[in-house]
Amino acid sequence: MAFNPSVVSPWLSQWYDTSVDFWHLYRADLILAAVVVLIALRVYFHITDSVEPPHVLPKLHEKEGDEKPVLTEKTEDAKTVKSEGPRRIRGEIPKRKTSGTQSQKRQIKIMVFYSSLTGGTDKLVKDYVVSLAASVDSVPRGAHVSFAKPEALDLAELDLDEYFISPPKYDKEDGTATELLYLFLLPSYNIDSINDTFLEHLKETHHDFRIDTAPLSSIQGYSVFGFGDKEHWPTEEEGFCFQAKELDRWMAKLTGRKRAYPLGMCDTKRDAQERLREWTTGLIDVLGQVSQHGSLGEGVVGSGDAVESDDEDDVDEDDGEVILDDSTQTRPAKATLTGSLDDMEDLGRVLQNAKEDGPSKPAAPLAIDFTTTSKKKTPVSTVKEMVPKGSPTFNSLTKQGYSIVGSHSGVKICRWTKSALRGRGSCYKYSFYGINSHQCMESTPSLSCSNKCVFCWRHGTNPVGTTWRWVVDPPDLIFNGIKENHYKKIKMMRGVPGVRSERFAEAMRIRHCALSLVGEPIFYPHINEFLEMLHGEQISSFLVCNAQHPDQLAALKHVTQLYVSIDASNKESLRKIDRPLHRDFWERFQRCLDILREKRFRQRTVFRLTLVKGFNIDDEVTGYADLVERSLPCFVEVKGVTYCGTSTSSSAGLSMANVPFYEEVCEFVTALDRELNRRGLEYGIAAEHAHSCCILLGSNRFKINDKWRTLIDYKRFFELLEEKGPDGDFSPEDYMGEETPEWATWGNGGFDPRDQRVDRKGRPLET
Incomplete structure (x- = not known):
């Protein structure tokens, strides 16, 4: 129903009609006026809101030392009113943010990493750490800041993952946070050494997609000092301190450019002490800054500023080129x-x-290059020799009695060869497998190894590496070279008192080759061709590998006997005793065990256990039994470690206390035998050689009519090779030898009754 004003009042009706007519006549003007008024009000309120009341306007004060006034703010009712003026930027070193007195406690620990091939750097670094500790005491420091005693760490003795994937933790229970500063004193070598392994480790860490590209960014900083030789490498372009430069570059990447002080370099024959003193003086200044402000600073050299480190962004490896x-x-x-x-x-x-x-x-x-936009060209690197003549490694190995063949092979007369020539006993291989020690040649086609075992006899002087990156000598050069040098060494025994003429004559005909001298023989790229040359001259092959190269092991053709070193029953023990260079060492180890299981009906396979007291004996019988059950080798040799008495062994934690007595080895073997029998595995104690502290467990495959037959029929082995070829399908039982001699079986000592045991002075002993 529509509204009718006339019903209410005539006057109201008249007003209504007038209003409607007015609206229809002037509505456009009214709407425009309303819009103008609203805009005016909006402008008015905007102007009045931008002007603050006089009692909250900021005052201008001049601070002492400033050239221009600085805006300060007055607060009202505990509320701060922010100034709208431009913010003044002052160049100050950022202060460490701390909350509470407890979190302000800091400890700075300096870790000095070094490498030493001949021992010279080792002595220098230890003296340097002592002087550095004295210098650090005089460094000005902030409140609640202390310096821990500097620590010297040999790269050859470290598990690199523990220091260069994530920094170690040294925080104290009282809440004191430990901040690390890494220093490096690195000589550069033109031969393979731990330096190459270390630099490769840093490179792999940086490129590993599973790891942050800067995993060491939590340390306070790093600095590198290189030792070089300008007599042989006059300039940096020609190699002066080239490994120190490479280390400096990779550490910049891994730490997020936290270079505490520029790279220092010296000529060891001219200005080593002077340059090192200058470098240390600069470091002391940096330490003062770190202790007071908790950082290297910002925008200064060594701070990690992007401008200062721009070359490290551009220079990268050309992976995928x-x-x-x-x-x-x-x-x-x-x-x-x-x-x-x-x-x-x-x-x-x-x-x-x-x-x-x-x-x-x-x-x-x-x-x-599909991986980088770098404009810089990568220099072509020349392939180098593993052990060049005249190098420290070459000199060290030749001093130990090695003859270096080519650039990466070696041969040496074993002490058992000398002993057998004089009728003073042969090694355990004679008791177990019938090898005449005086007709055995001990050699290797690769002096490099991928482990740094604590019990290594080579004092850590042989090259190390995870991949083959050297000149490759042809197999015929190696084969002819090791034979020639072996015969030369045998001839040198001609005038030694006690040498038996008949055995000397036999020694001039090599019958066996133990590829176990040093390094990793299976590492040599042409190992199968080398083995064919040995077998072609009716020389048996006893090859030992360290279970770190599964691909090479799988591709290996027939050998007379295949050894795999099993130095621990679990991952942590293996890491401690073998100190492998491969990150995936345990996975490689297990793959090799599986490959050995596959080969057990085509090769004579042997587990070689080296027992080191305090490392791999206590409570590990069950673990070793697990490994035997996994691979089912033909034989298990258990031998006590031989201590070589070197400083390298001592620094690795090995001493005479780690050498087990023969009775302890016997107890371990009997316990292992019981565990294997408990699991239903058909093994037994077959033979022993007490003089070598070695005992042999054998599979019952080699026990015929309750008699052990661990010897090898070498003539039959070569006949099978000729008939079926190096890839032929024949089993270890096909060339099983005669019964194991009674004197070599378990409980009889294992010493050949034809020989005479003597003491260190050559006096006869009762057997």
Whole structure:
């Protein structure tokens, strides 16, 4: 129902009609006026709100030492009113943010890492750490800051993962936080050493997608000092301190550019002490800054500022680079590239130009890098020799009695060979397998190893590495070289008192080759060809590997007997005693065990257990039984470690206290035998050689009519090789030898009754 004003009042009706007519006549003007009023009000309120009342306006004060006034703010009712003026930026060192007195306690620990091949750097570093500790005491420091005693760490003795994937923790129970500063004193070597392994470890860590690219960014900083030799490498371009420079570059990446002080370098024959003193003086200044402010600073050299470290962003490894090279190339101007290829279209243009030039014209060098936009070219590295003549490694090994063959092989007369020539006993291989020690040649085609075992006889002087990156000598050069040098050493025994003429004559015919001298024989790329040369001259092969190269083990052809060193029953023990270089050492170890199981019906497989008291004996019988059950080897040799009495062994935690008595080895073997029988595995104690502290467990496959037959029929082995070839399908039982001699079986000592045991002075002993 519509509203009717006339019903209410005539006057109201008249007003209503007038209002409606007025609205229809002036409604556009009214709406425009309302909009103008609203805009005016909006402008008014905006102007009045931007002007603060006089009682809260900021006052201008001049601070002492400032050239211009600085805005300060007055507070009201405990509320701070922020100034709208421009913010003044002052160049100050940022202060460490702390909360509470307890969290302010800090301890700075300096860790000095070094490497030493001949021992010279080792002595220098230990003296340096003592003087550094005295210098640190005088460093000005902030409140609640202390310095821990500097620590010297030999890279060859470390588990690199514990220090260079994530820093170790040294925080105290009272809440004192420990901040680490890494220092490096690194000599550069032109031969393979722990330096190469260390630098490769840093590179792998940086490129490992599972690890943060800067995992060491939590340390306070690092600095590197390199020792070089300008007599042989006059300039940096020619190699002066090249490994120290490489270390400095990788540490910058891993720490997020926390270079505490620039790289220091010296010539060891001229200015080593002076340059080291200068470098240390600069470090002391940095330590004062770190102790007071908790950081290296910002925007200064060594702070990690991006401008200072720009080269470390650009210079990277050219992983994934494809290189097509021709040294005799000539190229027209239209196809010349002045830089790297920044677009795939550039690649198409180059290939099209090459096609137009025709096949008769050689192609230009083309480097295509799909992983980096670096404009810098990677220098071509030359392949070096593993053990160059005249190098410290060469001199050290030759001093120990080795003859170096080629650039990476060696041969040496075993002490048992000398003993057998004089009728003073042969090694355990004679008792167990019938090898005449005086007809055995001990050699290796690879002096490099991927482990740094605590019981290594080579004092840590042989090269180490995880991949083959050296010159590869042909197998015939190695084979002829080791034979020639072995015979030379045998001839040197001609005038030694006590040498038996008949055995000397027999020694001039090599019958056996123990590839177990030093290093990792299976590491040699042409190991199968080398083995064929041995077998071609009716020389048996006893090859020992360290269970770290499963691919090479799987590709290995027939050998007379295949050993795998099993130095621990679990991952942590293996890490401590073998100190492997591979990160995935345990996975590699287990793969080798599986491969050995597959080969057990085609090869004579042997577990070689070296017992080291305090490392791998206590409570590990069950673990070793698990490994035997996994691989089911033909034999298990258990031998007590032989202590070589070197400083290297001592620093690795090995001493005479770690050498087990023969009775302890016997107890371990009997316990292992019981555990294997409890599991239903058919093994038994077959033979012993007490003089070598060695005992042999054998599979019942080699026990015929209750008699052990651990000897080898070498003549039959070579006949099978000739009939079926190196990949032929024949089993260890096919060349099983005669019964094990009674004197070699368990409980009879294992000493050949034809020989005479003597003491250290050559006096006869009762057997």
